[in-house]
Amino acid sequence: MIDVARAAGVSHQTVSRVINNSPDVSAATRVKVMDVIDKLEYRPSNAARALVTSKSHTIGLIIGESMILGVKDIVSAIESSSKSRGYFLSLSMVNEVLCTQSDIDLIVKGFDEQNIDGLIIIASTDAMFSASCKLRSNIPRVILTSTHGSVSIHEGRSLLKQNSSSSVSKFSFIGVNQWRAMADVVSVVNSSGHRDALYVAGPLMWRDAATRLSAWNKISQANSMRSRIMQCTSWKSSESYSRMNHVIEQCGVEGAQLPSVIVAASDLQAIGVIRSLYEHGFKVPADVSVVGFGDDCGMCDLFPPLTTVNIEPLTIGSLAVREMMRLIHGGAELVFADMAHGVGLNPASVVLRASLGKPNYIK
The missing domain is CATH 3.40.50.2300 (Response regulator)
Structure with missing residues (x-):
């Protein structure tokens, strides 16, 4: 970073602001710094950036092992959409049907060690949905699921609030208008x-x-x-x-x-x-x-x-990341085509x- 700052004629703090997309940098300075970054082939260390900003720029993703019902395309969209926003994706799989609370807890414990900024869960089954909502964590969470099942969305929302120690609820449900x-x-x-x-x-x-x-x-x-x-x-x-x-x-x-x-x-x-x-x-x-x-x-x-x-699995994946960015950084709520039972729905x-x-x- 010091080499980039020297070559661009700016401070290393300015280089850091450019890398972290801070608005407090002029357009001309941003272009100059990015040109030097490209010429020097500089790649910022995610670990070092996390130490400075307390952000890892990493999103955790939990999916089922079977990868059916459009999940593969949803994952692809989540990965590409995250990457375009400067975020890495850390993926973990679980058996959808046999999933237990301890399975989800163990996965998230590993994510905690990576200091993830947010968590997306494709909760295909009632077991995954229930465990995702009972998870004791304040990590911003986007749960992709359907509106109906043995555990209702209303029950899931209550479980999320009960198991969060934060006064601000940072979770969302997204699905398809089936x-x-x-x-x-x-x-x-x-x-x-x-x-x-x-x-x-x-x-x-x-x-x-x-x-x-x-x-x-x-x-x-x-x-x-x-x-x-x-x-x-x-x-x-x-x-x-x-x-x-x-x-x-x-x-x-x-x-x-x-x-x-x-x-x-x-x-x-x-x-x-x-x-x-x-x-x-x-x-x-x-x-x-x-x-x-x-x-x-x-x-x-x-x-x-x-x-x-x-x-439309690609749209669902993209919406999940957009909503995750809102939960992490704040901003206006997404406007979905439809809402039902508190789930933002994309048309099919x-x-x-x-x-x-x-x-x-x-x-």
Whole structure:
């Protein structure tokens, strides 16, 4: 830093202000110092900067091990958005389903040793959500989660306040507007002429699954759709494939018809359903339409391309970092497209593709 200051003709305090994005530096001086930094290839030590500013410029991130339901893209967006703001990302994983309070406490203890400035948690399951809210810490926290589960957002908010010794609450909830997305799914399914549906539900310990099932049940009923539920205990395509085989075989035994449309809580489940349908001689969408949820990589290249819901994971990740910066540095609250149960919600959109058609009885 002293070499940079000497070459730029400024004090080392001015160099420090430039590196830390202080507003108390003129534009001309900032440009001059940055030019010297580039020429000398100077890279400030994060550890040294932390000693001076009491800030590590590091954000802790806790995610589940399975990396499904768009988590990979969310993490990518969090990392790139943090980096663009001069922050490092420290990542730790936990088993979403078997997660305990001690697991989260141990991870955060390690983060404390790194002197992290903030914590982002992708709380996919009720276990992760509960442990994240019970965590005894004053670290600014952004929790990405769904609005519904066995632990409500209201309960989570109360737990956060109970376990913080700070008079100022520095936490936020962010998620996807899954209810509106499911309303859009029901709308396009109805518009295509379908009135009889099978819904493939995800594992209910996952908050996305609980939210999507609640939304589907209420909205499909409000639209007078005949609906039955095929409950799964995992997101695996192998399970939805196996359970769909059983449904088809039962219809054969009973002489019943399959519903004209199958809506799955995830794209992976939709893949298993489509395989089962084809192996039993059913064509998609000529005989049965299929809709997924998530718009995972490759869904546009399935045969047929899958109608699904794009949850905009890159936007979610970027919003999480923007909100974290607000909690750390202060500033105006983010304005979300929607709010529900105290969760800032980003919109999702239906992506219409060839797997959704009209029922064969009205073609």
